[in-house]
Amino acid sequence: MKKLLLGDEAIAQGALDAGLSGVYAYPGTPSTEITEYIQNSPLAESRNVHRRWLVNEKTAMEEALGMSFMGKRAMVCMKHVGLNVCADPFVNSAMTGTNGGLVVLVADDPSMHSSQDEQDSRFYGKFAMIPMFEPSNQQEAYDMMADAFDFSEKVHLPVLMRVTTRMAHSRAVVETVDVPREENKLNYNARAKDWVLLPAFARKRNAFVTGQQAMLEQEAADSIYNKYIDAPNHSLGVIASGIAFNYLNECYPDGCPYPVLKISRYPLPKELVRRMTAACDAVLVAEEGQPFIEEAVRGIMPGDAMIKGRLTGELPRTGELNPDLMRRALGLPCMEGFAPCEDVVPRPPALCNGCGHRDVYAALNEVLEEYPDARVFGDIGCYTLGFLPPYNAIHSCVDMGASITMAKGAADAGQWPAVAVIGDSTFTHSGMTGLLDAINEQADITVIISDNLTTAMTGGQDSAGTNKFEAICRGLGVDEEHLKVVVPLPKNMAEIKETIRREIEYHGLSVIIPRRECMQTLKRHLKQQKK
Structure with a gap:
């Protein structure tokens, strides 16, 4: 079945089709439409999926943990600054682990369209030592939900799924499954010694989670969402994450002449990064948000490849990316656009009449x-x-x-x-x-x-x-x-x-x-x- 969906709607439909039992959220742009879509879904109504708004992101995270404890699949939705509010249970959820699949969906807001800052949630994921997914288009956003829930249950860790404003609020045709997955049955497999974070137990769990990191990285390297696409011209290589990979494809509709490493799953696959930095004279890192990958690449690269990106000025240090910025960074001429109209007077936001x-x-x-x-x-x-x-x-x-x-x-x-x-x-x-x-x-x-x-x-x-x-x-x-x-x-x-x-x-x-x-x-x- 094909549907025209916002990125947020693709995520919501993907979660429902993956057997979601509860969405827990506080409204925050650009994540709000995910929960609203589920609230209006006939499937969610027929299955009595939990879908009410909550007091804040901390209570949402903790309630979703409770559903996961009982073996069912839960999703927490928030904007990036909401992750600050639920940081305590979020970070500790790696220590407790999961029973039912748990996806923490965070929508970042580069360019601060409706936010106080440009916080990049990938730093939280790395800090908490949990796997992360970052879709490059709406179809991936849909497909990743099932994979994220499956992976969460496989490794008994929550999964952070990160999107940005442009991904959340743009539309594309998405192919969905015909038959949604059934919800998980209630089970009692959660082990109290993992979920009671007394220091004696938490120290053992911390050692276990730390020991999982090599496996998580290998899973990312082998993932269908991370791709190394070779090309004959090795004067430059491009590492593109999330929606930046879409922008790269817009710059080269007939195929990029340089090797490309697409990153949509973390931990960062070091073996793929090293392959590119060893083979190319220079590497451009294109990512939405802060220079998360760019800083990591500098620490793991072999050879003398020149690393370019936000830190070196080829891409702007702040604000969201777009195809024109990518073209400029790649040395391509920018597309002709419309000149700004001098007759349009800026209108700052204002309180509604009668408010x-x-x-x-x-x-x-x-x-x-x-x-x-x-x-x-x-x-x-x-x-x-x-x-x-x-x-x-x-x-x-x-x-x-x-x-x-x-x-x-x-x-x-x-x-x-x-x-x-x-x-x-x-x-x-x-x-x-x-x-x-x-x-x-x-x-x-x-x-x-x-x-x-x-x-x-x-x-x-x-x-x-x-x-x-x-x-x-x-x-x-x-x-x-x-x-x-x-x-x-x-x-x-x-x-x-x-x-x-x-x-x-x-x-x-x-x-x-x-x-x-x-x-x-x-x-x-x-x-x-x-x-």
Whole structure:
């Protein structure tokens, strides 16, 4: 069967056809569409595959480990910075090993289209000593899912599958199987001495995993996804990983005149690298993200081949690759393109018309005119756009949940007033623990949980704490007198401003929850009601 699929959709279909029993994820571009595809899949519904959004990536990783423990196949999906959130269970999952197949799907974002950094997840895979897959096209993304689950069960290790934005969000025709694989049966083969990471057991498991590395490397060298393609002209060789191999093929539609080493599976197959560096005068390393392969090649190469790539300037040090950059690095003329239109005026992103965050910032700014030294600590979400004109309302945005903890740290330093602005989904993702710290020390901060009843920035997915925030705050210990709920509408502006002013003047921990539904999800709900 042939289907036109996004890379994300090919991954999702591949996982379902490989006998997936559960997907565990927190929405994050460019990985979101994987879980959404599974949520809308008739096969997933008929099999009751787990497919609900979770609080954050750490809980997702741990729940997927629980499913693997019971012998079933599970997938964890996240964007690259989400891997930081689940680093503890991710790294330790190599020590526990797997029972049912476990694939950790991470979507990196070179050029930072919707992210804080260009983090390359392959470094995490190497650090954790687990095998990695990196597809070069949508068909490989589909095929690799079955192979990754099989390999995870064969070597009893999780598999990290890494894609990048362009792979995740571009489409191609994919050939799928006609009959999906059945789910694994529940089994009790997981051995407690491997899964209980007491030092006495973990030391033995660590020695075992370390001892597996030579085998994993040989498996990568023998894999159908890693190919050494020889050619007559050895003045140059090209090592191309992931989608960079696609770009290379676009540069040479009739075949590359130089030897090519395609890398789509790790650990890096050193024997194939040495073959190329010994045979070629120079080697160009083309990879999406950071110079992960390029740095490794310099440490394992024999002979005097000149290594070229991101570190030497043939390819840019930052940003995603494209065929034109590849052509330039190969000494080929760039393809003619369209000149930029001078009539198109750049449009920076802005909060939607009617968005409740607009009313929150308008009220906050007006109140803070009375406090010239005020500092507002922002967070990750649509409301981060409050930094831009016309609001210019926040002074920081670092990572998920940092608004509350940074406001507390600033208050510890003597700052007053210190205000934290955090969204509903971000609060349940990473804000609750920081709020507990602030409560325990009665930090002199005002926390605004701007609740639009959804995870709006990534498309309106369910928010884990919807209709629970007052109960969560009370349970953590927020004083009832300083837990306020307001409705952010222009007609309520006087009430909102008075609430903010009163809570700033209270020298202790206070929480204000402005609540109004996101305009985008409201439009969808109204359309559904008309049907």
